[in-house]
Amino acid sequence: MQGLMMDYQLTLTPLLDRARRLFPNKEIVTKAGPGLERLTYGQMAERVARLANALEKLGVKRGDRVGTFAWNNVRHLELYFAVPCMGSVLHPLNLRLPGDQLAYIISHADDQVIFVDPSLLPAIEKLAPHLKSVRHYVVMGDKVPEGTTLNPVHAYEDLLRNSSPTYPWPNLNENDAAAMCYTSGTTGNPKGVLYSHRSIYLHCLGLSMTDSFGLSEKDVIMPVVPMFHVLAWGTPFAMVMLGSKIVFPGPHLQPRDLAELIQAEHVTITAGVPTLWLGLLALLDKERYDLSSLRGMIVGGAAAPQWMIEAYEKRHGISVMHAWGMTELSPLGTVSRLKSYQDTLPETERFAIRAKQGISVPGIELRAVDETGKEVSWDGKTFGELQVRGPWVISSYYNDERSADSFMDGWFKTGDVVTIDPEGFVQIVDRTKDLVKSGGEWISSQDLENFIMAHPKVMEAAVIAVPHPKWQERPLAFVVAKPDYKESITKGEIFDHLRTRFDKMYIPDDIVFIDSVPKTSVGKFDKKVLRVQYQDYKLPD
Numbered sequence: 001m002q003g004l005m006m007d008y009q010l011t012l013t014p015l016l017d018r019a020r021r022l023f024p025n026k027e028i029v030t031k032a033g034p035g036l037e038r039l040t041y042g043q044m045a046e047r048v049a050r051l052a053n054a055l056e057k058l059g060v061k062r063g064d065r066v067g068t069f070a071w072n073n074v075r076h077l078e079l080y081f082a083v084p085c086m087g088s089v090l091h092p093l094n095l096r097l098p099g100d101q102l103a104y105i106i107s108h109a110d111d112q113v114i115f116v117d118p119s120l121l122p123a124i125e126k127l128a129p130h131l132k133s134v135r136h137y138v139v140m141g142d143k144v145p146e147g148t149t150l151n152p153v154h155a156y157e158d159l160l161r162n163s164s165p166t167y168p169w170p171n172l173n174e175n176d177a178a179a180m181c182y183t184s185g186t187t188g189n190p191k192g193v194l195y196s197h198r199s200i201y202l203h204c205l206g207l208s209m210t211d212s213f214g215l216s217e218k219d220v221i222m223p224v225v226p227m228f229h230v231l232a233w234g235t236p237f238a239m240v241m242l243g244s245k246i247v248f249p250g251p252h253l254q255p256r257d258l259a260e261l262i263q264a265e266h267v268t269i270t271a272g273v274p275t276l277w278l279g280l281l282a283l284l285d286k287e288r289y290d291l292s293s294l295r296g297m298i299v300g301g302a303a304a305p306q307w308m309i310e311a312y313e314k315r316h317g318i319s320v321m322h323a324w325g326m327t328e329l330s331p332l333g334t335v336s337r338l339k340s341y342q343d344t345l346p347e348t349e350r351f352a353i354r355a356k357q358g359i360s361v362p363g364i365e366l367r368a369v370d371e372t373g374k375e376v377s378w379d380g381k382t383f384g385e386l387q388v389r390g391p392w393v394i395s396s397y398y399n400d401e402r403s404a405d406s407f408m409d410g411w412f413k414t415g416d417v418v419t420i421d422p423e424g425f426v427q428i429v430d431r432t433k434d435l436v437k438s439g440g441e442w443i444s445s446q447d448l449e450n451f452i453m454a455h456p457k458v459m460e461a462a463v464i465a466v467p468h469p470k471w472q473e474r475p476l477a478f479v480v481a482k483p484d485y486k487e488s489i490t491k492g493e494i495f496d497h498l499r500t501r502f503d504k505m506y507i508p509d510d511i512v513f514i515d516s517v518p519k520t521s522v523g524k525f526d527k528k529v530l531r532v533q534y535q536d537y538k539l540p541d
């Protein structure tokens, strides 16, 4: 027997319309140079309609891909709605990728139009001769800068001025593609993940639930995570769905810029990778800002070290919301929040739980599987590869032969090695390729890194495996000292610190002091670079 409920299509179009009707005066603030640009949802909704008309005039059709090469700002948000709601596919491009990978992605996605921030023009000008699919470029500003080599090229504001403020939004199917992002940090060419209206819609609900991040219309949300990194973790769609005030930092991502924006605009929720928050923490420990409005900091993309969670909460009263996700999951998979009966546990235990990656959000099913394909028990000890399924999980990469390797019996293989404890808390042990295999035992590089970073003189730490004649592999640690301790830090004190927790076999064979850990295009530690540089490193006997 079938249910008798509407077959209502979950598309993005009504989300913007709701914000326009219910919260027309709510602000969207963008940091632009020394000043701030302010727009309301009412104004934005009209501009989105103008933009859709302009795109149509440029020849963009349903299903066509539209690339964006832009920071987090309100024009980018307008594209987030105009493109999918007219039935085309938004494709935010990672600004930090090398030129050859960008060219690959743009041609693989077959982008027809590229929108580019004026400050980023030189990078696209350099690539343009290789971009055969692109028919138009649009500079996201008032005018086209003189002397640009892009052709044909238009100014965003001219296009909007010359277009109608109303647009007949089509009725879309919820399974139509809405947006795409390419994965970062993989070996080989990046792989495309194609989100549907339905997956984004449901992910918005998952993200906003009280036991996820508890987002509300009353919040002032500042996504620092770039809009090209898994669609800023889906926050732009959720903010509009709820009608929250939005604050965009533009290209201004230094700790001082962020602290000033939070203070001035009374931001209540922000989101980004740990490296960003380590920088802000160092600033807050030195200078005074009033960040009392900030009730939550969403931290994901890499592990949030326990000491960082404690430092924010104990020293600055800012609550860290640690989450795990992936481009392939839109990205939210787990959130690390205490269960009701864990609230009374001793403080150290509570923080230790919250440093884990967390429990699955409703909508996501997960399991850990050993090398033979058997599910491992939830004992908090046994390692397995994390596999997931759910309505906002990828079912196949876009036009990519490598897809088959990533799925098993309808589950997506994440490539993360985890334990799951009896309460269901997932703890990432490592990426499969980052584990150190020493004498038949697995050593978690992430565990070592997090512990070294808890040392008061240490700013960053990375651990890699280096070949060893007897043990197969042994860990080698890289340490970046905090600026005040660059001269005084010693290997001996790091080894002493490690010995307080780890058995001899887990302790790295050597420590190398470096100026900074190389970062990937989305700000995570890039251990590939260290592996290449130190592949012949001779460990001490």
Ligand code: AMP
Pocket: 183, 184, 185, 230, 299, 300, 301, 302, 303, 304, 322, 323, 324, 325, 326, 327, 328, 331, 357, 414, 415, 416, 428, 431, 522
């Ligand atoms: P990306 O698709 O670029 O967002 O990368 C996803 C990968 O980042 C995951 O497979 C994990 O390896 C890593 N990751 C994301 N969130 C966390 C977290 N909270 N702790 C540890 N690793 C994480």
